[in-house]
Amino acid sequence: MKSESTYHYQFGAIVKITLRDGKISDEEKTFLSHLATIMEIPKEEYDHIMQNYITYPLEPTTTYNDRLGSMYTLTKLISDDKTISGEQQTFWLERMAKAIGFTPGNVKYIVAKSLAVIEKRIDQETYKEEIRNINK
Known part of the structure; x- marks a missing residue:
């Protein structure tokens, strides 16, 4: 190759x-x-x-900030992809979130919030702040 x-x-x-x-x-x-x-x-x-x-190795990111960066990129890719929508987006993002190291108990909330805030076309730093403040 x-x-x-x-x-x-x-x-x-x-x-x-x-x-x-x-x-x-x-x-x-x-x-x-x-x-x-x-x-x-x-x-x-x-x-x-x-x-x-x-x-191919699956190496979860070691810091929360890195996980948020990865999740931002994945959410943008999946939400911009018109071949996948609704429950399929959620399904894929939940799988990816678990694989990159988010706690299984928080995955559903992180994915829902990620999809909601990505629709606003925000930058990565604003996204991270939104997710960090998910429970506030």
């Missing part, structure tokens, strides 16, 4: 989360394909990642 794209390992981690049970639905295939396009993952690289997803 030639050089890797900028989001090679991030996309590999998303694929690994998606395929952690070894199965993939048509909806998931469509979403991953579309996400690869958005992340500028070339077809050859996409195929390589899909075949070798198990080798």
